Amino acid sequence: MSAARWRVALSLTVAMMTVYFGFILLVAFDKPLLGRVIAPGLSLGMLLGVLVIVAAWVLTWIYIRWANTHYDRHVGGLKR
Amino acid sequence: MIGTGEPNLVAISFFLGFIALSLAITVWAARKTQTASQFYTAGGSVTAWQNGLALAGDFMSAASFLGIAGLVATSGFDGLIYSVGWLVGWPVVMFLIAEPLRNLGRYTFADVVAARLRQKPVRMASAVGSLAVIAFYLIAQMVGAGNLIRLLFGLPYEAAVVIVGGVMLAYVLFGGMTATTWVQIVKAVLLLAGATLLALLVLARFGFNPLNLFAEAARMYGDGVLSPGRLVTDPVDAISLGLALMLGTAGLPHILMRFYTVPDARTARTSVGYATAAIGFFYLLTFILGFGAMVIIGRPAITQVDAGGNMAAPLLAAAVGGTGFFGFISAVAFATILAVVAGLALSGAATLSHDLWVNVVRHGEANSREELLVARVATVALALLAIALGILFKGQNVAYMVGLAFAIAASANFPVLVLSIFWSRLTTAGAVASTFVGTFSALLFIYLSPAIQIDVLKHETAYLTLRNPGVVTIPLAFVVAIVVSLLWPAPEEARKFHALEHRLHTGQ
Numbered sequence: 001m002s003a004a005r006w007r008v009a010l011s012l013t014v015a016m017m018t019v020y021f022g023f024i025l026l027v028a029f030d031k032p033l034l035g036r037v038i039a040p041g042l043s044l045g046m047l048l049g050v051l052v053i054v055a056a057w058v059l060t061w062i063y064i065r066w067a068n069t070h071y072d073r074h075v076g077g078l079k080r
Numbered sequence: 081m082i083g084t085g086e087p088n089l090v091a092i093s094f095f096l097g098f099i100a101l102s103l104a105i106t107v108w109a110a111r112k113t114q115t116a117s118q119f120y121t122a123g124g125s126v127t128a129w130q131n132g133l134a135l136a137g138d139f140m141s142a143a144s145f146l147g148i149a150g151l152v153a154t155s156g157f158d159g160l161i162y163s164v165g166w167l168v169g170w171p172v173v174m175f176l177i178a179e180p181l182r183n184l185g186r187y188t189f190a191d192v193v194a195a196r197l198r199q200k201p202v203r204m205a206s207a208v209g210s211l212a213v214i215a216f217y218l219i220a221q222m223v224g225a226g227n228l229i230r231l232l233f234g235l236p237y238e239a240a241v242v243i244v245g246g247v248m249l250a251y252v253l254f255g256g257m258t259a260t261t262w263v264q265i266v267k268a269v270l271l272l273a274g275a276t277l278l279a280l281l282v283l284a285r286f287g288f289n290p291l292n293l294f295a296e297a298a299r300m301y302g303d304g305v306l307s308p309g310r311l312v313t314d315p316v317d318a319i320s321l322g323l324a325l326m327l328g329t330a331g332l333p334h335i336l337m338r339f340y341t342v343p344d345a346r347t348a349r350t351s352v353g354y355a356t357a358a359i360g361f362f363y364l365l366t367f368i369l370g371f372g373a374m375v376i377i378g379r380p381a382i383t384q385v386d387a388g389g390n391m392a393a394p395l396l397a398a399a400v401g402g403t404g405f406f407g408f409i410s411a412v413a414f415a416t417i418l419a420v421v422a423g424l425a426l427s428g429a430a431t432l433s434h435d436l437w438v439n440v441v442r443h444g445e446a447n448s449r450e451e452l453l454v455a456r457v458a459t460v461a462l463a464l465l466a467i468a469l470g471i472l473f474k475g476q477n478v479a480y481m482v483g484l485a486f487a488i489a490a491s492a493n494f495p496v497l498v499l500s501i502f503w504s505r506l507t508t509a510g511a512v513a514s515t516f517v518g519t520f521s522a523l524l525f526i527y528l529s530p531a532i533q534i535d536v537l538k539h540e541t542a543y544l545t546l547r548n549p550g551v552v553t554i555p556l557a558f559v560v561a562i563v564v565s566l567l568w569p570a571p572e573e574a575r576k577f578h579a580l581e582h583r584l585h586t587g588q
Contacts, residue, residue: 002585006502009175016175017326020168024322027161027308028315034157035307041295043306049160053167053360060171060356067179067349075345075585 090407132354150389152370156305169329222470328486331493510565525549
């Protein structure tokens with residue numbers, strides 16, 4: 001279970017870093033792409049930035065769900 | 081004109097109201113603060129939503145509220161880079177740090193690093209890393225407070241700094257973590273409510289559609305405000321800033337300390353969920369506030385009041401809600417600084433008393449009573465230090481100082497903390513070397529960077545072109561820890577790692 005805990009934690013960390021650094025790398029290397037206006041008042045960069053925030057919410061939610069159901073039940077068993 | 085140093089009666093009344101409420105909380109909390117455990121961690125009795133709000137409160141400092149709104153108002157999209165970076169640190173804290181920290185430690189994050197290593201060297205090194213972070217973060221908050229009060233209430237800068245130091249001292253000295261947590265919760269609720277109301281008032285002028293607001297900004301200032309601009313011009317610097325923002329959160333002593341105030345790992349985890357939700361929502365709001373100020377107040381008017389744009393949010397409140405609302409937002413901004421300074425002082429006191437006094441000077445043999453006394457003495461010393469630093473660093477750029485604190489936290493504390501949790505072969509020598517190299521390389525790189533050499537010291541050129549040290553110093557700290565640990569292995573310490581694994585998961 002310890003291995004499963006770290007596997008889930010590390011995959012989610014890698015997912016968060018991929019999403020975030022994808023965004024940062026675009027800021028670093030392709031500013032014109034992010035500056036492209038896709039709707040009046042909305043650039044691609046703003047949309048992606050907001051999506052990174054949403055991704056952070058979704059990933060924390062996935063982790064809490066997983067840990068509260070699977071991990072805690074197992075740890076509860078260990079304590080007894 | 082509002083916000084240029086005229087005493088504002090409404091702001092002063094709101095502010096005095098907040099002080100009265102927070103001191104009442106302190107009096108109530110003081111009765112519950114009799115032992116070291118109650119002083120540092122409120123006896124571990126904080127619930128998930130309380131801790132979530134307190135974490136969010138610790139994080140939504142004046143730098144994020146005033147600074148990011150100002151940054152968005154003056155440079156548009158670029159402010160979003162900071163918001164996003166500061167938020168994504170939270171999931172990382174949750175996945176990697178929060179639960180092991182809760183299960184392995186008691187009062188400071190050094191408890192976790194020192195759990196299976198030699199106490200004294202590890203605690204001394206961690207104390208250096210922690211105190212460096214706390215000092216720079218304190219400077220940022222005190223300078224921000226001084227400027228804010230001068231602008232809002234018409235008080236002299238120095239008087240403002242002394243007031244902040246004095247009120248903070250009262251919270252921490254008498255009420256310990258219980259008072260600090262509740263002040264933080266009250267402030268977080270006020271800040272979220274105030275920012276939400278302000279954003280709604282702004283959006284009401286644009287048909288409740290943020291896109292209309294952004295489109296108006298683009299019409300006034302060009303499409304450039306919607307795209308990445310001058311803030312991060314160099315790709316390596318962008319990555320470096322991103323790394324420090326993301327990993328710095330996991331190395332801030334006053335944030336890490338909050339995981340000891342909850343009863344178990346499950347509560348710690350859930351509280352980070354609440355904090356992430358609240359902080360993300362808050363950053364989305366600041367983005368709207370920044371653009372609102374840009375359109376409604378106009379950039380020239382904002383930078384005229386404060387060159388850094390830090391007054392964008394209060395000015396916006398005055399424009400859409402009148403003097404009363406301006407007073408409310410100003411008081412909330414000031415309460416924010418007070419609460420964050422209190423949290424910082426408390427974590428500094430824990431480092432000085434728990435890590436240095438009890439475990440280094442007294443070899444771990446001081447009783448709770450003595451530890452509490454030393455922590456209180458340390459709090460007084462830190463309050464005086466904070467006041468001195470605030471006056472000494474008058475005129476420094478607030479957001480930059482916070483960035484500095486994050487860079488040091490990410491380089492000095494984060495690598496050692498993660499390795500001590502995940503890597504059985506980390507040794508005492510590796511941990512100590514990594515903390516020192518991380519702290520001092522970050523300080524050195526910052527000193528040699530254009531931000532200090534050109535902007536502060538007014539030299540023609542800088543020794544380095546890199547403005548943010550993270551991309552070099554964070555990997556460097558990891559490499560030093562790993563190389564030193566492998567070159568001088570300590571099998572005994574590795575064996576203890578496996579003995580600790582059960583406690584890491586169960587807390588028992």
